[in-house]
Amino acid sequence: MTKTHSPNHALTFQEDTFLSIPPTPTQLGDSTQAVHSGRLENPYHSIAEPLVSTATYTFEDTRAVSDYMRHKLWGEPLERSEYGRYGNPTITAAETRLAALEGAEEAVMFACGMQAISTLLLSLLSAGDHLIITDNLYRKTRQFCTSTLPRYGIECSVVPLNDRLALSAAIRPNTRLLFSESPTNPHNRLLDLEQFVEIAHRHHILTVVDSTFATPFNLRPIEWGVDLVVHSATKYLAGHNDLLAGVVAGKRELLAGLREFQGIVGAISDAYTASLLIRGLKTLGLRVQRHNENAQRIAEYLAAHPAVERVWYPSLPTHPDYAIGLRQYKGFGGVVSFTVKGDGESVARVLDALQIPLLAVSLGGTESLVSQPAVISYYELSRKERQALGIEDNLIRYSVGIEDAEDLIADLEQALRWV
Numbered sequence: 478m479t480k481t482h483s484p485n486h487a488l489t490f491q492e493d494t495f496l497s498i499p500p501t502p503t504q505l506g507d508s509t510q511a512v513h514s515g516r517l518e519n520p521y522h523s524i525a526e527p528l529v530s531t532a533t534y535t536f537e538d539t540r541a542v543s544d545y546m547r548h549k550l551w552g553e554p555l556e557r558s559e560y561g562r563y564g565n566p567t568i569t570a571a572e573t574r575l576a577a578l579e580g581a582e583e584a585v586m587f588a589c590g591m592q593a594i595s596t597l598l599l600s601l602l603s604a605g606d607h608l609i610i611t612d613n614l615y616r617k618t619r620q621f622c623t624s625t626l627p628r629y630g631i632e633c634s635v636v637p638l639n640d641r642l643a644l645s646a647a648i649r650p651n652t653r654l655l656f657s658e659s660p661t662n663p664h665n666r667l668l669d670l671e672q673f674v675e676i677a678h679r680h681h682i683l684t685v686v687d688s689t690f691a692t693p694f695n696l697r698p699i700e701w702g703v704d705l706v707v708h709s710a711t712k713y714l715a716g717h718n719d720l721l722a723g724v725v726a727g728k729r730e731l732l733a734g735l736r737e738f739q740g741i742v743g744a745i746s747d748a749y750t751a752s753l754l755i756r757g758l759k760t761l762g763l764r765v766q767r768h769n770e771n772a773q774r775i776a777e778y779l780a781a782h783p784a785v786e787r788v789w790y791p792s793l794p795t796h797p798d799y800a801i802g803l804r805q806y807k808g809f810g811g812v813v814s815f816t817v818k819g820d821g822e823s824v825a826r827v828l829d830a831l832q833i834p835l836l837a838v839s840l841g842g843t844e845s846l847v848s849q850p851a852v853i854s855y856y857e858l859s860r861k862e863r864q865a866l867g868i869e870d871n872l873i874r875y876s877v878g879i880e881d882a883e884d885l886i887a888d889l890e891q892a893l894r895w896v
């Protein structure tokens with residue numbers, strides 16, 4: 478692995494320099510994979526992934542160009558790239574690690590979660606196709622499916638989550654794809670994966686699940702037969718509220734077209750973001766364990782509090798998907814949503830009184846964040862429209878971080894006096 482100078486004196490590396498190590502065998506534990514999968518050999522012997530920040534790549538001579546293009550046309554695995562929009566070694570390392578964590582053959586990284594979702598759907602669907610989404614989806618995903626895709630001749634139906642009859646009845650001869658999310662944002666509803674996949678398989682329809690809230694440590698949808706998994710990697714996967722990224726993971730044959738489409742539309746991330754994401758992934762197991770534990774304690778505390786009306790956390794027997802959670806999920810993540818016995822004004826007083834969580838949208842980072850969905854993510858809707866989506870004025874979404882649970886609970890105790 479030595480540095481060489483090409484005839485035009487540009488600094489290049491010998492061909493094997495950035496070979497990625499073969500994917501880690503799947504029998505290794507999730508945390509081992511989070512720390513090691515996709516590590517690149519590099520000329521500096523550095524543990525941290527080399528941050529290869531480049532727009533393009535040099536070839537030693539014209540023979541190397543034609544060899545490369547021949548491999549590409551035959552669809553053979555490529556050990557290098559020709560241009561930054563088609564590939565980058567640091568991004569490849571992040572993708573390899575993400576694929577190992579999801580138990581997928583391959584993963585494709587994007588600039589954010591919405592770019593992953595929109596690029597995937599545009600690459601899979603054509604005018605005349607129909608897709609079905611479940612209700613309670615992240616608002617922008619729902620908007621993209623119900624408002625943007627119809628402009629390109631793609632129809633969308635919305636069905637209630639886990640409603641077997643409604644889902645079966647919505648299927649048409651041109652239905653190509655079912656899209657769902659689990660746990661959902663913000664009510665932590667859980668998709669019954671067994672039922673969802675069984676219906677899709679019966680009708681030979683592709684399934685896609687947004688697993689952002691779950692992370693591969695709480696749920697691996699591919700193990701339940703789901704075809705493609707998407708994440709806003711901005712949240713738990715990166716984990717530090719310092720970057721935006723998205724990922725789609727699944728079978729290589731399904732992702733080949735997506736990769737090509739990505740190169741056409743330029744829906745790409747960058748090496749710096751990929752290297753930060755890799756760093757975040759190394760501690761994902763530890764963080765998710767802590768998020769799960771902290772959120773569980775806070776959910777139990779809130780459920781017993783006299784000023785709290787209802788708590789949406791799937792480990793509580795009062796949650797509508799408690800039984801599904803017991804059967805299919807390993808944990809429920811860090812988001813606890815709850816309504817207080819008061820109105821929007823009461824919520825504002827509580828949020829202003831809280832001392833530890835920061836008032837911000839987003840979730841899944843080390844810092845606890847709180848928001849009132851009615852006045853931020855759903856602000857422009859009328860109260861009636863918000864209520865139809867279950868977004869009550871007295872709803873608080875609490876993304877529980879990795880701080881000490883005792884401190885977070887003591888803080889809630891003083892703030893809830895303001896209800």
Ligand SMILES: Cc1ncc(COP(=O)(O)O)c(C=O)c1O
Nearest residue numbers: 589590591615662689709711722
């Ligand atoms: C469940 C879910 N999916 C997708 C997204 C979009 O991700 P991004 O903000 O990275 O585009 C979000 C953002 O909050 C989300 O919560």
